[in-house]
Amino acid sequence: MTPPTLRSLRRCFEGAVPATIATCAADGMPNVAKLSHVHFVDDEHVALSYQFFNKTRENILLNHLATVEVVDPVSAAHYCLQVEYLRTETAGPLFAYMKARLAAIASHSGMSKVFRLLGSDIYRVLEVVAVSGNVDADTPPRANLLSGLRACQAVLAGCADLARLLDTLLEGLERHWDICHSMLLMADPDGKRLYTVASRGYAESGVGSEVYMGEGIVGVAAGERTPIRIGYAVQEYRYSHATRERFAASVDGYALETEIPFPGLAEAGSQLAVPLLLGGRLLGVLLVESAEEQRFTFEDEDALVVLSGQLVMCIDYLSRSADLPLEPAAPASSSPPTAASQGAPVLIRHFPADHSVFVDNDYLIKGVAGAIIWKLLREHMVAGRSEFTNRELRLDTTLGLPDITDNLDARLILLQRRLAERCSFIAIEKTGRGRFRLNVSRPLQLSVAAPH
Template identity: 55%
Template sequence: MTAPSLHSIRPCLEGAIPAVMATCASDGTPNVAYISQVVYVDEGHVALSFQFFNKTRANILAHPQASVLVLDPVTARFYRLHLRYLRTETHGPLFESMKARLAGIASHSGMAEVFRLKGSDVYAVEHIDAIDGEGLPPPPCRTGLLHRLRQCSERMAACTGLDELLQTALACLREALGIAHAMVLLLDAPAQRLYTVASCGYATSGVGSEIALGHGVIGVAARENTPVRINHMAHAALYSHAMRSSLQAGSADGPALAPGTEIPYPGLPEPHSQLAVPMVAAGRVLGVLFVESARDMAFDFEDEDLLVALAGHLGAAIDLLQAAPDSSEAPPAPAAAPAPAVGGAPVRVRHYASNDSIFIDGDYLIKGVAGAIFWKLLRDYTQAGRTDFTNRELRLDPSIRLPDVADNLEARLLLLQRRLQENAPPMRIEKTGRGRLRLCVACPVLLEEQAG
């Protein structure tokens, strides 16, 4: 009988059931121990979690051969992997992904303070034995995944604007893949943060909520440019709900503002499965596609492969839309006369220059680049009566401080537009054409500038 391939037994490597590892000391004394993770690296390699400097570790360093017994959680069939130790990785995508997954396993079993990953031990798989014995019938094969991916790809390829693209991607997750809770976050590289630009399945959209690079499954996926998947409920601080730190004491964002300046993160209160996949274009991480579920083991390696392909298409489409020229026409001239008079009680808009945060009648709206854009629009409106603007002039305005590369202007404008829609102040932003927008104001505006 042909030996099974590592790929064919990938369900055994999902971490649902601990594996059993056998090693041998230099004097021939055997040792058997449970191992938390056996992770698929490629068709010829696995990685094992190195957590304790114990007898198993000492044996491997002295005699780099081991056998590992793994169990398929669905068919209850056993397989024995014959391994040869190659190296230990203590940083990088593989280590960070295993560290995140171990945190989920540890918190699920109440061992969060005990399980600490010291390294990812990489082994060559020399042979695999299928252990004799009766098992359960395998589950029916999942069919049509490639066709569903094709459908999603075709729908996304037809999109001509960023908002349409993001909503289409989320609709594909819901309708074609049955994923109810998802969000798309883009990377603000200078600020080392990711910000939510679209979501589905949550009570609030969370558009504008931020996650620091390296925090949570989302932040780790972006920092390490690797998918991160957890299939157990995770309470560990770094891997359950990504902790937002934009208003922590001593942050670079400026003064400690009043409570309510943080846009709530829209995640599930008790996620049991999470998968974060980086969106990459031309070797550059643009953001993260994130999905989660209230069920254990909701996403397997096939889901991960599918989401990686989808995120790659989404990243390329975002990059292409952002690189497209705004308009071949010249920007409109400033209005010669003030904007039409409006009535009603005036709205007070306060701007904090230290982090470009905007408050409307005391309620927080937005900060950062999106806040700087809104402040520029309001200044031009109150000083010169302007209501029509172009993306090109916003890009050239030094007060907005857009980065030189990958400015994400369309995403910032979309974020600002969504925040105005959700907070419903007497002002809004409308697109009037490719690379063009209009500021609509329904009452007088009083601007207040705060330096700190």
């Protein structure tokens, strides 16, 4: 019988059933211990969590050979891996991923105060042996996963603008993958935060909300450039108010968008965050969630990583086509700007310190998007303009657009959606590639607020 490959055992590495490790001391006395999880690294390597300096660790530092027994969580088949300790990693993507998974297992098993990852011990797998007498479980592969992936990616290519692309992706996840809670965050070029541009399946869209790099599951996936998948709710990876405040306090005086709440599920049983990477550059993060525990498998992770790769290509293609010549503006589709003379003026206040904008004392937006809407409204009031181009925004140094790598389209989507949710009389309408129109249907009074 051909020995099983490590890859064929990936179900055993989901952390559902504890594994066991046997080691030998210098005097030959064996030691046997339970392991909370064994992490699949690649076809030849696994990583084990180093949580305490115990006998297992003492032994493997002296005698690098160990035997690990893993159990299939469906069939209960056992497999013995003969492994050789290579090294310990205490930072980086693998460590971050294992830390998140360990935290999830600890939280699920009531061991949060006990389990803490000190390092990821990397082992080479020398041999994989199926314990004789194993019975294969009758588990048909999830055939709909691959066809779901195909269906999702097929529609991406036809999307002519970023807003459509992001919405199509999230719709596709629900339709073809039964993933009903999802969101997309784009990375701010300052490298310190991500902002939500699209979401699906939440009571509040949360568009415009921000998270710090390193904060919660999205921030860790972004910071370490690694997918992170956890199957149980974990306090420290949530975006609860208390956690956010604690995190914000640990980051040097950097104003985060906290007025707009992060849209995630309050009681997520499973989460999977996938970084969107274009070469080495982080464009954003796709986060999917479910109230169900252990909802996402390694197969979901593989498929979402592939789909994210496709998404990144589409985003890159669209941002390149933004540099093509402008399309002629489409005719106005909604009420003409002359309607602006109706009714009493609405006070729009701008705070230059953080570019926050308030509509009739209600918070709208801040940061780059705040600077953009303020510029548009000023031009509208002073020069009577309604038609604008992306290019003029890109060239306007007063907006504080971080640099040319900034995805201006994503900022405009966020602004457009925030306006649609919060302000019924100001709207941004895309009128062609590189063009958009500002529709204002009430008289406005603009006011620059004095510094605090």
